[in-house]
Amino acid sequence: MRLLSAPSRLLLPIILPLISTASLQAQELLAGAARVDITDRAAGPVNDPAHARALVLRSGDSTVVLVGVDAVAIGGIGRIGNGFLGSVRSELQNRLGIAPENVIINASHCHAIVRGDAASLVIQAVKEAAGRMVPVRAAAGSCEEKRISENRRLKMKDGSEVDMRRAYAMPRDEDIASVGPVDPRVGLLRLDRLDGTPLAIVYQFACHPIMNPPHRGSSADFPGFASQVIEGALGNDAVALFLQGCGGDINPVRYKEVTRPAEAEPLGAMLGASVLAAVQGLETKPGSVLKAGHATISLPRAADYEKRIAAAEAEQKTLLASLRPTNIGFKAFLPLLIQQRLAPDFPSHHAQSYLRDRALGADSIEKLDADNRALVEAYLKNIEVMERLTRLSTNLALLKKHLAETREAGAATLDAEVCGLRVGDFKLVTFPGELTVEVGLGIRNAFQDPLAFVSGYTNGYIFYTPTVAQRLNKGYAQEDCDTLVAPEWQALFERQALEMLRKLAE
Secondary structure, rough: OOOOOOOOOOOOOOOOOEEEEOOOOOOOOOEEEEEEOOOOOOHHOOOOOOOEEEEEEEOOOOEEEEEOOOOOOOOOOOOOOOOOOHHHEEEEHHHHHOOOEEEEEEEEEEOOOOOOHHHHHHHHHHHHHHHHOOOEEEEEEEEEEEOOOOOEEEEEEEOOOOEEOOOOOOOHHHHHHEEEOOOOOEEEOOOOOOEOOEEEEEEOOOOOOOOHHHOOOEOOHHHHHHHHHHHHHHHOEEEEEOOOOOOOOOOEOOOOOOOOOOOOOOHHHHHHHHHHHHOOOOEEEEOEEEEEEEEEEEEOOOOOOOHHHHHHHHHHHHHHHOOOOOOOOOHHHHHHHHHHHOOOOOOOOOHHHHHHHHOOOOHHHHHHHHHHHHHHHHHHHHHHHHHHHHHHHHHHHHHHHHHHHHHHHHHHHHHHHHHEEEOOOOOEEEEOOOEEEHHHHHEEEEEEEEOOOEEEEEEOOOEEOOOOHHOOOOOOOHHHEEEOOOHHHHHHHHHHHHHHHOOOOO
């Protein structure tokens, strides 16, 4: 491994990346790929299998491993423990001589139930891939898939933002001002054997894989179905390796709808078809450059939990105090609401009764209607308060959880790995947090390279890492509350990511 830049400590808490490469000139590129089923079938029903897909790349004396795992995270939450990454790296170094910093493992963030021995299965897949390495030609590209994702953050007219989750209700339509952006771009890396047969497709996309209902059983969700489509079309034991992008605030489209069953498979089929159509137009080239980068950055932990908790509890108290007594329950409320909306002028009786009363100078029915309208409006306001309390309580619990974790950690900072990979013109920089989409879009716009991509959920898990504006949001969205980092994290990561991409591009 050749050192291009020695590690150094700057004024900001950043360690600059080490970039390894076989040579600055293009050499023969070798690659091998394998997949292994990691589904825990003893844990309950299985809708579709979860896999780990491994790609081993070698050029000269440099070897890099890229793994995509159908799991919620690499440590932190879910079945894969915090020792997983270290165990895999140690074994690959001992058995195959692969430098630990050259092992990059990305979680799709699906909610599949994986086996307890997932680490040994990933090691098995990497060993199989390493044993199958052959000379390859590479091509990089991208396509767009606009049909399957939506931003789950809603910008409200009062300047706050809330998010769409199944844990609580949507806000009122009349309070919503706009929605956030999505990133429809799909990053592509195609690797062919010298005879032209496909060996592997790497595709990167930003969206939460949460469209498979839990009652159907364990699922790799839309990335699993997309990989099935791609691998089925390519044949020849080709591997389609999915990389999760900056999907922290991106949901599957119509995730909150209740008028149709949630279906991950159609979304995966659309993504897989888009990838297949795009890779057919990519022209592979021999002798592609292989580079890997690695850095550790020290991020400031959030120090405002107590302040935010106090503010949330004060808002909670105000909302509770705003609840008003009402003479009706839900059983009476619903028919009254329907009557008032169906016939606003004559909700209680037929028009004949109203006309008769007016002719006689009576107004008892109209007074009843006025009283009932007031009751319905009061009940509706109570429902709105209840929904706001549900949203607030859910996110308040997250703030309290992370306050306890931060106190237990006893440190003002936490370390995060930033990894880089270049294969030919394809460039990737990774991070262990749930990056929100604007972080990735910002780095892409700053770097101005259509073949540079940013992935979260890689080599660890540090919960959500929202933008500064999102982090300071007063509306209590999950990305803002389910986080360990202070707002300053964003500038530190963006600086390191751009430095990594510049080194990869040299």
